[in-house]
Amino acid sequence: MKNTRKREFLRQMEQVVPWQELQALIAPHMPKVGPKGGRPAYSVAVLLRIHFLQQWFALSDPAVEEALYDVPVFAEFVGLDLGVDTVPDESTILRFRHLLEEKHLSEQMLALVNERLTGQGLMLRSGTVGGCPEFCV
Secondary structure (H helix, E strand, C coil): CCCCHHHHHHHHHHHHCCHHHHHHHHHHHCCCCECCECCCCCCHHHHHHHHHHHHHHCCCHHHHHHHHHHCHHHHHHHCCCCCCCCCCCHHHHHHHHHHHHHCCHHHHHHHHHHHHHHHCCCEEEEEEECCEEEEEC
């Protein structure tokens, strides 16, 4: 398998983003299944990774849903097996983003990520390289 820029970037982000800490921050705010049941919710991990893909690759809610089908490395990064799992639709992605905004979690998430990046001698610069944000030492 060719190691593309996207694949390499996502491999690096797998290592530097504090996924467990971010999930722990968000989990208490996720909607609970009501007494009548309903569809099983997507995991915080899946929705969080989709949210980061949107930020890194400037994708709208409908565009990231489509990209999860069209770009195998995106589905792999998010943890979806397209032969088995369903992809969250754009309204699910929108509701998650609104939850982050309403609970002011985005600011806390940014602080956690910047703390981790700074600790590793990295910083996020604006702009992109080949569709990926630039990281520099």
